[in-house]
Amino acid sequence: DAEITQSPRHKITETGRQVTLACHQTWNHNNMFWYRQDLGHGLRLIHYSYGVQDTNKGEVSDGYSVSRSNTEDLPLTLESAASSQTSVYFCASSDASGTDTQYFGPGTRLTVL
Amino acid sequence: QKEVEQNSGPLSVPEGAIASLNCTYSDRGSQSFFWYRQYSGKSPELIMFIYSNGDKEDGRFTAQLNKASQYVSLLIRDSQPSDSATYLCAVNAAAGNKLTFGGGTRVLVKP
Numbered sequence: 087d088a089e090i091t092q093s094p095r096h097k098i099t100e101t102g103r104q105v106t107l108a109c110h111q112t113w114n115h116n117n118m119f120w121y122r123q124d125l126g127h128g129l130r131l132i133h134y135s136y137g138v139q140d141t142n143k144g145e146v147s148d149g150y151s152v153s154r155s156n157t158e159d160l161p162l163t164l165e166s167a168a169s170s171q172t173s174v175y176f177c178a179s180s181d182a183s184g185t186d187t188q189y190f191g192p193g194t195r196l197t198v199l
Numbered sequence: 200q201k202e203v204e205q206n207s208g209p210l211s212v213p214e215g216a217i218a219s220l221n222c223t224y225s226d227r228g229s230q231s232f233f234w235y236r237q238y239s240g241k242s243p244e245l246i247m248f249i250y251s252n253g254d255k256e257d258g259r260f261t262a263q264l265n266k267a268s269q270y271v272s273l274l275i276r277d278s279q280p281s282d283s284a285t286y287l288c289a290v291n292a293a294a295g296n297k298l299t300f301g302g303g304t305r306v307l308v309k310p
Binding site: 117119127128129130131134136176185186187188189190191192193 | 231233241242243244245248287289291296297298299300301302303
C-alpha cells in the first residue's frame with residue numbers, strides 16, 4: 087500500500103545544530119508540503135514543492151530549507167536549530183491532477199534545548 | 200484577520216447528539232474545502248471535501264458549503280465517544296494546490 091513516512095519520529099537536539107527531518111512518500115505524488123503545528127497556531131506551512139527541483143517558501147520559512155531531488159522525498163533542514171523551532175512537524179503530499187486532498191505523514195516531534 | 204477561522208472549543212456534545220462545527224474563510228476565490236480529523240498525538244486524516252454549494256453527506260458526516268457567506272460547516276450525526284478529536288477546516292486558495300488550515304475545533308463527546 088502507498089504511504090507517507092517520516093523519520094525520526096522523535097528528535098531532541100541542541101540550539102545551533104543542523105537537523106534534517108526526512109519525508110518519504112510512495113504515492114507518486116508531485117506535490118509535497120511541510121507544516122509545523124503548535125498550540126494556538128494550528129498547522130502552518132513551512133515549504134512546499136510541486137515537483138522535482140521545485141521548492142517554494144510558505145508562511146513560516148525562516149530558518150528552514152528543503153530540496154527535491156526525486157519525486158518520493160522532501161527532506162526538511164533546520165540550518166541552525168533554535169528553541170522557537172520546538173514543534174511537531176508534519177509532511178503531506180497530494181496528487182497534482184487530483185482533488186488537492188493532502189495526505190499526512192505520522193509527524194516528527196522535535197525538541198530544541 | 201486569520202484566513203480560515205474556527206471556534207477552538209471545546210464543543211461538548213452528549214453521545215447520540217448532533218455536533219455542529221463551523222468554519223469561515225476570507226478568500227472569496229477559494230475553490231475547495233476540506234475537513235480533517237486529528238486525534239491527540241496523531242496526524243490529520245481526511246473526513247471529506249466539498250467543492251459546490253450545498254450539502255454533501257458521507258455516512259454520519261455532512262459538509263455544508265455556502266460560498267456567498269464564505270462559510271463551511273460539518274455536522275456529525277449520532278455522535279460517538281470515538282468522534283472526540285480536533286476537527287480542522289482547510290481551504291484551497293484560488294491559485295495553486297496549497298491548503299490554509301484553521302486552528303481547529305476540539306470536540307468532546309460525553310457518554
